[in-house]
Amino acid sequence: MQTSVHKEAPVAYIVSKELVQVSSLLPSNRLRSMMVHSLVNLMGLLSPGYSNNAKVQVISPSRASSEALAVYHSRDYLDFVLDPDNSHPSSATQAVNGARLEDLGLEDDCPPFQGLHHYVPLVGGASLTAARTLTAGLAEIAICWDGGRHHAQKSRASGFCYVADCILLLLALKRSSLPPLMSSSPETTRKSRTMYLDLDLHFSDAVSQAFYTQNAFGTSQILTLSIHHSSPGFFPISSLSGLPQPSSPAFDPFTLAIPLHRGASDTTYARIWPIVENLFSIFDPDFIVVQCGVDALSGDPCKTFNWSLGDGVGSLSWYIGKIKSLPGKKLFLGGGGYNSPNAARAWTYLTSVLVDNPLPLDSQIPDHTMFPSYAPSFTLDVPAGNMQDENTEAYLTSVENCFQEAVVALEQRLNVR
Numbered sequence: 001m002q003t004s005v006h007k008e009a010p011v012a013y014i015v016s017k018e019l020v021q022v023s024s025l026l027p028s029n030r031l032r033s034m035m036v037h038s039l040v041n042l043m044g045l046l047s048p049g050y051s052n053n054a055k056v057q058v059i060s061p062s063r064a065s066s067e068a069l070a071v072y073h074s075r076d077y078l079d080f081v082l083d084p085d086n087s088h089p090s091s092a093t094q095a096v097n098g099a100r101l102e103d104l105g106l107e108d109d110c111p112p113f114q115g116l117h118h119y120v121p122l123v124g125g126a127s128l129t130a131a132r133t134l135t136a137g138l139a140e141i142a143i144c145w146d147g148g149r150h151h152a153q154k155s156r157a158s159g160f161c162y163v164a165d166c167i168l169l170l171l172a173l174k175r176s177s178l179p180p181l182m183s184s185s186p187e188t189t190r191k192s193r194t195m196y197l198d199l200d201l202h203f204s205d206a207v208s209q210a211f212y213t214q215n216a217f218g219t220s221q222i223l224t225l226s227i228h229h230s231s232p233g234f235f236p237i238s239s240l241s242g243l244p245q246p247s248s249p250a251f252d253p254f255t256l257a258i259p260l261h262r263g264a265s266d267t268t269y270a271r272i273w274p275i276v277e278n279l280f281s282i283f284d285p286d287f288i289v290v291q292c293g294v295d296a297l298s299g300d301p302c303k304t305f306n307w308s309l310g311d312g313v314g315s316l317s318w319y320i321g322k323i324k325s326l327p328g329k330k331l332f333l334g335g336g337g338y339n340s341p342n343a344a345r346a347w348t349y350l351t352s353v354l355v356d357n358p359l360p361l362d363s364q365i366p367d368h369t370m371f372p373s374y375a376p377s378f379t380l381d382v383p384a385g386n387m388q389d390e391n392t393e394a395y396l397t398s399v400e401n402c403f404q405e406a407v408v409a410l411e412q413r414l415n416v417r
C-alpha cells in the first residue's frame with residue numbers, strides 16, 4: 001500500500017480548462033498558458049503521489065464579479081472590457097470606439113481580442129482565488145501562473161496587461177483578518193502585512209504606484225519591491241523605478257525598486273539577495289506575493305538580462321527556493337516571458353521546487369503536440385547565455401548604500417505608533 005506523508009502544508013495550484021483556453025488567447029502570449037500547464041501536467045507535478053512532502057491541490061478559479069473587479073478598476077473601463085460586443089477588434093468597432101479605445105489603453109500592444117470579456121474576470125478571479133486559499137487557511141503556498149499582470153491600471157490596459165490582478169489580490173490580502181498564530185509579532189491584533197516582490201524584467205509600475213504613499217506617516221500594510229531593468233526609453237517610464245532616494249520628499253520606504261543594468265546575471269542577483277532578505281526580516285510580512293515574470297531569463301526576445309533558471313547560486317530557482325524557506329504564506333504569479341517554451345520550462349521547474357521535489361534540470365521534455373517548440377535542447381533547463389553583465393562593482397555598491405539608508409527610513413516608519 002502506498003502511503004504519502006505530507007510533511008509540509010498544501011500547495012494550491014490554480015488552473016481550469018476555461019482559464020487555460022482564455023489565457024491562451026492573450027495577444028502577447030498566444031498559446032503560452034497551454035504550453036505551461038501542459039508541461040506541468042506531463043511532468044506529473046499535479047499527481048497526488050508526486051511529492052512526499054507537499055500535497056498539491058488543483059483549484060479551479062472563480063470568475064471575479066464586476067463588483068470584485070471594481071474594487072480597483074474604474075466602472076468606465078469595466079463597462080467596456082466586460083461587454084462581449086467589444087471583445088473583437090473588427091474594423092467597425094475600431095471606427096466607432098477609436099477615441100474610447102485610446103482612452104482605455106486598448107490599442108497598440110493592448111488591442112481588444114476575442115475572449116477579452118472572459119479573460120478579465122477569469123484572470124482577475126484566478127489571482128483572487130489564489131489569495132483566498134491562503135487567507136482561508138487551505139494552503140501555505142498558492143501558484144497562479146496566469147496572473148501577474150503588473151502593468152494594468154485602474155482605467156487603462158497597459159503593457160500587454162488588461163486586468164490588475166496583482167493589485168486586486170494585494171487589496172484582498174490587506175483586508176483579510178489575520179489569525180493570531182499567523183503573526184510573529186507579539187501584537188497579535190496587528191493588521192496583515194504583505195511584501196510584493198516583482199522579478200519581471202520590467203518595473204511593476206501599476207502595482208508600485210497603486211500602493212505608493214508619498215509623505216505618509218506610520219506603517220503601510222503593503223511593501224512593494226521591484227527588481228528590473230531601467231534605462232532611458234525602456235518600458236515602463238515611471239518616477240518610482242529608480243534607486244531609493246531617502247533624502248527626497250517624494251521617497252516612500254514602502255515603495256522600493258532595484259534597477260539593474262543590461263546583462264544582469266546570477267552573480268548580480270546573488271549579490272542583491274541580502275537586500276531582499278533584509279527588507280523581509282525588517283518588514284516581517286504575513287504574506288509574500290512574488291511576480292515571477294520570466295522575461296529576465298536568458299533566451300527571452302527582450303534580450304536584456306542573462307538570468308538562468310537554475311539551480312546555481314543567484315539563479316531564478318535559487319531565489320524561489322530562498323523565498324519558499326522564509327516564514328509566512330506565499331503566492332507565486334506569472335507575468336512577462338515571450339519565449340513560450342522557456343516560460344513553460346521555467347514555471348514547470350519552479351512548480352517542482354515549490355512542491356518540494358525539484359525535477360532534474362536535464363529532464364527530457366515528453367513527446368506531445370508542442371514538443372517541436374522545445375528544440376534544440378528538448379530539456380527543461382534555461383541556461384545563461386554569453387551576454388556581458390554591465391552591473392559593475394561600483395554600481396552594485398551604490399545599490400547597497402542606497403538600501404542601507406532606505407532600511408533606516410523603513411525601520412523608523414515601522415516604529416511609528
Ligand SMILES: [Zn+2]
Pocket residue numbers: 200201202293295335336337
Ligand atoms: Zn516584463
